Amino acid sequence: MAEIRVDGARLWDSLMEMGRIGATPKGGVGRLALTDLDKQARDLFVRWCEAAGCAVRVDRMGNIFARRAGTDDSLAPVMTGSHLDSQPLGGRFDGAYGVLAGLEVVRALNDAGAATRAPLDVVAWTDEEGARFKAGMMGSGVFAGLQDLEAALANPDPDGRTMGAELARIGYAGAEPVGGMEIAAFFEAHIEQGPVLEAEGIPVGVVLGGQGQRCFRVTVTGEEGHAGTLPMDRRKDALLGAARMIAALNGVAFAHEPHPVITVGALQVRPNSPNTIPGQAVFTIDSRHPDDGTLATVAADMRAACEDIAAEAGLEVALEQTTSRGTVAFDETCIAAVRAAAERLGTPHRDIYSGAGHDACNLALIAPTAMIFVPCEKGISHNEAENAKPEDLAAGCDVLLQVMVERAGAAG
Numbered sequence: 001m002a003e004i005r006v007d008g009a010r011l012w013d014s015l016m017e018m019g020r021i022g023a024t025p026k027g028g029v030g031r032l033a034l035t036d037l038d039k040q041a042r043d044l045f046v047r048w049c050e051a052a053g054c055a056v057r058v059d060r061m062g063n064i065f066a067r068r069a070g071t072d073d074s075l076a077p078v079m080t081g082s083h084l085d086s087q088p089l090g091g092r093f094d095g096a097y098g099v100l101a102g103l104e105v106v107r108a109l110n111d112a113g114a115a116t117r118a119p120l121d122v123v124a125w126t127d128e129e130g131a132r133f134k135a136g137m138m139g140s141g142v143f144a145g146l147q148d149l150e151a152a153l154a155n156p157d158p159d160g161r162t163m164g165a166e167l168a169r170i171g172y173a174g175a176e177p178v179g180g181m182e183i184a185a186f187f188e189a190h191i192e193q194g195p196v197l198e199a200e201g202i203p204v205g206v207v208l209g210g211q212g213q214r215c216f217r218v219t220v221t222g223e224e225g226h227a228g229t230l231p232m233d234r235r236k237d238a239l240l241g242a243a244r245m246i247a248a249l250n251g252v253a254f255a256h257e258p259h260p261v262i263t264v265g266a267l268q269v270r271p272n273s274p275n276t277i278p279g280q281a282v283f284t285i286d287s288r289h290p291d292d293g294t295l296a297t298v299a300a301d302m303r304a305a306c307e308d309i310a311a312e313a314g315l316e317v318a319l320e321q322t323t324s325r326g327t328v329a330f331d332e333t334c335i336a337a338v339r340a341a342a343e344r345l346g347t348p349h350r351d352i353y354s355g356a357g358h359d360a361c362n363l364a365l366i367a368p369t370a371m372i373f374v375p376c377e378k379g380i381s382h383n384e385a386e387n388a389k390p391e392d393l394a395a396g397c398d399v400l401l402q403v404m405v406e407r408a409g410a411a412g
């Protein structure tokens with residue numbers, strides 16, 4: 001089956017059609033997890049998979065698995081996939097590419113009349129982005145046993161709607177147990193979301209692993225007061241304290257070499273009234289680094305910086321760790337398979353680390369796993385301007401087909 005190639009135009013057309021669901025004015029996508037738009041995207045994916053002859057099942061986390069049968073379905077499946085949810089102002093390729101590349105592998109094998117010994121599963125993981133329920137990689141996290149199912153389902157969005165209720169509402173609270181299945185290998189195709197591949201003109205990144213990540217929710221508590229009557233020197237302004245902490249956290253990043261990346265991306269102010277001194281401010285911290293030891297030191301430095309400022313300003317501060325992921329090293333044999341497939345196809349490639357977290361980082365804990373990166377324009381992602389070239393997307397998908405067939409075994 002070494003001669004089978006994917007249909008790059010069909011893959012592109014599917015991406016464009018999927019991108020119409022939740023399309024934003026500047027050419028991006030806003031498709032938050034478990035919204036009506038996410039349901040539409042899921043429905044379209046399921047329809048396409050069933051049309052391609054796959055049997056679709058949904059687990060209790062709403063993860064969707066589309067199976068292309070093998071000649072020996074007692075064998076563990078070779079799995080691929082990614083996510084269909086996006087950031088509020090995200091792009092058309094982040095996640096959707098990995099899901100639809102998997103579907104294109106199935107379609108291309110169907111066209112070629114080619115069978116594999118082990119079955120192939122194409123999966124769409126629930127809520128990778130963490131933009132709505134504030135903790136990302138949820139579906140794959142529960143699947144990999146990192147998070148408790150019931151706790152995940154009870155996770156609320158800012159309006160108090162839980163994941164479980166929203167899954168039920170959109171019709172994707174499946175009956176299948178989450179995880180506990182044997183997986184022969186997991187491969188995820190994804191845009192790089194960074195500038196390296198494009199800058200070097202290389203279409204395929206062989207991903208060696210992902211950097212570690214620690215996230216926190218920081219609650220700064222002061223005292224509400226009248227904006228007109230309370231003198232400046234008597235105030236306990238929670239937002240002012242939070243602002244100083246945010247600036248200090250940026251300083252922590254520059255104090256370490258090589259720099260970790262530290263982001264404060266969400267902030268809530270209470271009561272959020274123009275003429276009341278803020279009594280409470282809650283913000284998030286996302287910190288990442290390829291070295292676990294450095295990441296731990298950075299976490300301690302961030303905590304100290306926030307506590308020092310709170311003490312100085314007469315405020316209370318509480319840092320709650322919401323996510324902790326160690327550095328992930330992908331499976332040597334899967335990495336080698338990706339590299340060898342790119343070689344066979346004559347596709348220029350290079351080794352690369354993932355700066356972002358991916359579902360594959362969770363899967364790596366329970367199955368031999370690797371990722372395939374393709375370039376995206378100027379490295380822009382989590383942005384409506386996110387873009388990628390059809391030929392690069394096809395090149396990554398061809399590598400995906402090769403490694404999946406190799407792992408599943410060609411039949412006949």
Ligand SMILES: [Zn+2]
Pocket residue numbers: 082083094095128190358
């Ligand atoms: Zn993604």
